[in-house]
Amino acid sequence: MTQPDGQPADLASELPTLLERLDAELAAARNAEEARAAAAKLLGKKGALTALQKKLGTLPAPERPAFGAALNQAKADAGARLDTRLAALEKDAFERSLAGPPLDPTLPPRGLPHGHAHPLMSTMHDIVDIFGRLGFHVAEGPEVEDDFHNFEALNFPPDHPARDMQDTLFVDAPGSLLMRTHTSPVQIRTMLAQEPPVRVVIPGAVYRHDDDATHSPRFHQVEGLLVDDHTTLADLKGCLTLFVQEFFGADVTVRFRASFFPFTEPSGEIDCRCVVCRGKGCRVCKGSGWLEILGCGMVDPAVFRHVGYDPEKWQGFAFGMGVDRLAMLRHGMSDIRLLYENDLRFLRQFQ
Amino acid sequence: MKISLAWLRELIDLPEPAAEIAERLTMTGFEVEAVHRAGAHLAGVVAGEVLEVRAHPGRADMHVVVVGDADGRRDVVCGAPNIPAPGGRTAYAPPGARLGDVVVEARRVGGVESLGVLCSESDLGIGADASGLLVLPPDVRPGASLVEALCLHDHVLDVNVTPNRPDGLGHLGIARELGTIFRRPVRLPQAPSFQRAPRELELRVRVDDPSGCPRYGAQVVRDLAVRPSPWAIRYRLHLLGVRAVSNLVDVTNLVLLLFSQPLHAFDLAKLRGGAIVVRRARDGETMFTLDGLERRFVPDDVLICDGEGPVAVAGVMGGLSSEIRDDTRDVLLECAHFDPPSIRRTSHRLGLSSESSYRFERGTDRGGVPRSLAYAAGLMAELGGGRVCGEAIDAGGAGPDPAPVRLRPSRVTRIVGREFAPEEIRGTLERLGCRLAPASGGALDVVAPGWRPDLTREIDLVEEIARIGGYDSLPGTPPTVTAGPRAPGNWERLATLRRVLIARGLAETVNHVFADLPTLQAFGATAAGCVPLKNPLDAGRALLRTTLLPGLLGDVRLAFAHRLPGAALFEIGKTFHRRPGGAPGLPDEAWRLGIVLAGKRLDGLAGNAADWDLYDLAAMLAAVADGSLRRPWALRPAAERVPWCHPRSACLVELDGAEAGFAGEIHPATADRLDVPRGVQLLELELGPERFRSGPDKVRELPRFPAVRRDLAAVFDEAVAAGDVVAEARKLGPAFLDDVSVFDVYRGKGIPEGKKSMAFALVYRHAERTLTEDEVEAAHGRVVDGLVSRFGVTIRK
């Protein structure tokens, strides 16, 4: 079968033209898609080379091998040119993706910023953590207490002036209930609930009938209690000195002096050299050069009797500190009310 | 308690400077809170001689005084009524002198230049008298320093006397303490010597209540003249914060400040019936006290009566009728020892606290009664020019010795943690005034002195030895850590929760727990469920909170008052709830989490800031439930249960199917009533231990076979919740329906009013094999058909 355009020489002569046209279109292609479309004009189902392939059978048998070879070569060339162009385009796109002005990194980040820890709570957690490392477990108790746990069992007898040390908020309910004036009733609850040895740290809110620039009716304490068969006043001094140095820094000077609390005897207080004026005397330390940090002492035998511990067999120490004051010292605050106003402008200063 | 160092130095040798004395007292238990230097504030003030007094040319109420001091003559304008005649002496502050914080300058008064000022006691801050110039004795040299001339130099120590040390409420007690510290003898104060005049009248003293009044001493002093005390006494009282009144009253105050022994002086002429009776009050008995108020007594009160009725509330306050007046001539001095708890009860019940009751309720020295009484009588006779008449009356006497306290030296070491030599123990106790007797096994039997009522047990003596030995001398033994079981409890759980919330962007708050009823009622509380205070700080703080929200909303109000655009806050705290049915015992206390989101959600560019809404609360809840509680959570609409929230957003929070709190936008009416901005998002959650899941997470096997996803979009009624559809799809689907989730909600173009389009992704996956296309098609078809019939929806293609 012979056709006008079916001459093998004519057919083969089309191939370079087709490849040249492909080169031009590939060069013009702006992306991989256009490049593939250009190649498809030759290599696709309806492409020119595919059409020529179909004509292969119409050639005379002797001409077929040569034309077939030329056709295959053209297909391979077209494929290679496409690949080359695709690689170049990909390289271009990659280069372009790296170019251009930088993103503006000074814009605020997306999503909510980190929140704010209340300094009082952070301080309380830090104190508890220090004692946690010294083997003290956390104990907690009710904030509404009865007279027995808050006073009587702690050796504040009825009609005793020691009760004047703590101006009490009373609850209007049967059974002489009150807002606990200290965290010490948790000592009593802990000892009533377990046998020695005891080693607890007691964080919590406490209350007094008091409201001015230096007193808040609600404030916070951390208390501790250690009972075993050998712990002494010297151990107390060592333990609490270590605490103060952990809290304020190892270079702080500590002094241990005698004091009075109804539920400890011997009783004492631990002061540290004023962290504000370094002992020269300032407003914070009221000119004394010392800051009262905590009250402490050996558990009074009367307290042991109230909880059914034999004071001849068991002994130990208790201590308590005001968290508010420590938080204020640590953060350089002078007005306790800031701790309870929750002024966001204040809270935002703490991470 | 104010303590004069000059007075202490009359009682004991104290060459040490004031600061060292203060330091030693502080270390052993009498904390000295401040040391004031008296006289230091009057630098440059001198004694001036009045040389001449002229009328002021322009002011009728003024004079021009020519004053001579060491430097010559100067004109000073003065308006005082008592300018001494020429030759007299007064206090003169020339220009440059200091009167406290003020430096005196020359200035013109009514056209006359005044070179400094002449001063009253009050001007000088050395007394209360402001009525006229301080007139000095004529032998004072003009130009002499006023401080030197009047011996104004002193140090006043502000001593914090703890309730166990009533002896520290007098100078003698502090001197004794210093005697023990410095190992020096104390000189007991000697009363001015006096001759006892014979008794001239019969006065019977009867103590009907020896338990309330174990010792009653009395002394008559006659023919006294009431007049101001000498300058030195008035100045000493002034330094110690006591107003000088008259010689007779000042004597009782001096004895109080010296021996810590309250006295009472009766006008003898006003006592009826020649008798003093100490007895319990009859119920309803009344008397006018010195402050002019009529007091009504109960049988627990101890009264001092004359032959007809009460004349003093024992140990608390005297009666008006027998008060010392300017015309008093004869006095009955009372010096007694009362039962401390009884005095305290009466003082508290009457709301009447005095320097006397303060000391009696802490305990006075029964053995010291005769000495104090004699000292007071002698001084009174001397200052008032009178006579001490007859022997002192002493009802009750010194009483028996207290039982000795057995002290084991081994006990001292065991408690204190250091060895004490036997001589050190004995020496300390003896210097404290204890009497010692050896007992078996190296122990001591110790009888404490009467002025130390706090020393009744072995441990009290251990403390004395430890504190006098000095806590600073103790070795500080580093603690040994004994490992014990340490299961994390409430504290650790809440610590994690708090960190989660802070990391989510919230600010932690700490609020007060006091509230008023209307506020709590706005959040569903009832009066019967609240815990009321008996003595609240004020009416607005009369109840304990039953919810954290009022505090948090107050914080929001403050943030808006400061014009902050938004506030995202939380509090972890307790709420208080009266037991149901008024059951006795402590109220229930519940840990709760409260969250408020107010104003704008400030993340990223402020221009993009949106209002907070329920889905922000849901995000916080998810963070809490997943990051801390480790419980699955759900929100369920419940407008009727949470009426303080907007009915469209009010929800109950469920944790693992159990109700645990609520969430939603504040009801606009509630917001208006509480004066907080509308639109605030609220969440409150109970945090009982059961809310927290403990223990490690268990791992499920990872899927081994591929999943097939089919999406489903349909138009639903607005009332249908996505969660309802998800739940229904799960119910309808086969066991291999692995997951159902909503991924789009659309309202608007193409969707009828009151409807919404929701799109869901359903993921099918079999645990044990690969699903065929046909299986998935069949299962998905059943789900779709089921949803169509359940919700009457039209499927969107």
Ligand SMILES: [Zn+2]
């Ligand atoms: Zn300081």
